Amino acid sequence: MNWELYSAASWNELWQPSILLQSLGLQVLYLLFVVGPWRKVFPHARKSHPKEIITFFIGAWVLFFTFGSPLDYTSDHFLFSAHMVQHLLEILCMTPILMKGIPDYIYLALFHAKGIGAVLYRWTKPMVAVIVFNVLFTAFHIPFLYDMTLQYEWFHFIEHLSFFVCAFFLWWPLLGIIPEIHSIKTTRKMGYLFYASMLSMPIDTILFFSSNPWYKDYVAAPRLITGLSAIGDQQLGAIIMFAGMVAVFGSIFIATYLHYDNSEWYE
Numbered sequence: 001m002n003w004e005l006y007s008a009a010s011w012n013e014l015w016q017p018s019i020l021l022q023s024l025g026l027q028v029l030y031l032l033f034v035v036g037p038w039r040k041v042f043p044h045a046r047k048s049h050p051k052e053i054i055t056f057f058i059g060a061w062v063l064f065f066t067f068g069s070p071l072d073y074t075s076d077h078f079l080f081s082a083h084m085v086q087h088l089l090e091i092l093c094m095t096p097i098l099m100k101g102i103p104d105y106i107y108l109a110l111f112h113a114k115g116i117g118a119v120l121y122r123w124t125k126p127m128v129a130v131i132v133f134n135v136l137f138t139a140f141h142i143p144f145l146y147d148m149t150l151q152y153e154w155f156h157f158i159e160h161l162s163f164f165v166c167a168f169f170l171w172w173p174l175l176g177i178i179p180e181i182h183s184i185k186t187t188r189k190m191g192y193l194f195y196a197s198m199l200s201m202p203i204d205t206i207l208f209f210s211s212n213p214w215y216k217d218y219v220a221a222p223r224l225i226t227g228l229s230a231i232g233d234q235q236l237g238a239i240i241m242f243a244g245m246v247a248v249f250g251s252i253f254i255a256t257y258l259h260y261d262n263s264e265w266y267e
Contacts, residue, residue, distance in 0.1 A: 002226065005078065042105050045103075062093055063098075071085065079228075080230075083237065084240045095164055095171060108178065128169070130199070134202075143216075145159075150215075170196065173192060193249045193253040196249045198245075199245060207235070
């Protein structure tokens with residue numbers, strides 16, 4: 001590892017205060033709307049559970065680690081594989097943890113809100129969520145668009161915001177926060193999990209078997225890991241993303257299968 005490459009970065013570049021403020025800001029808003037006096041704006045508000053609060057705070061700190069730690073600097077300047085680690089953390093860790101920390105009465109208010117509710121209801125349908133996420137994830141890894149995320153910070157923000165929103169749609173049927181809204185039963189859930197685990201497979205396969213590196217910024221980047229070429233880094237990133245998807249959704253699939261019985265066939 002060429003650790004000296006980090007010496008050129010300032011403290012603010014390695015540990016981004018703006019992301020820390022965003023994380024802390026989310027936690028403050030959460031306390032105001034879930035624990036504090038602003039909770040009364042929600043019609044079905046109830047006393048919050050400590051588990052919900054702790055879960056949301058964990059998600060907020062995962063957000064900071066993903067986008068405000070040296071991992072972000074590494075992904076922007078050196079390694080495509082580090083960028084794929086960021087994607088994994090955002091899609092498979094940060095998003096579902098934040099979602100689980102938000103009380104159900106807030107979701108009920110959102111789903112019944114004029115305009116917003118109709119959009120949420122349409123886009124959290126299982127088939128729609130899977131297709132939209134797959135298309136968006138693949139599109140953002142087309143070289144032209146991916147290079148834009150590295151060159152323009154505003155476009156990079158749009159990329160990650162899009163992944164978060166679509167990951168929200170993707171996780172909604174699995175988490176079953178409000179059972180009446182697109183919550184899926186065991187047999188359909190296993191099928192959904194199988195397709196979810198395969199979401200990154202098309203683009204990962206192309207990236208892995210490509211004979212040339214796709215992204216010019218990583219080709220020109222200094223080699224942080226000695227001996228790891230740009231094409232090797234690209235292949236490593238593809239492996240990380242695919243393995244992460246399969247590990248997380250595959251684990252949920254196995255857990256679902258172990259709790260499976262035939263009773264739902266007779267409902």
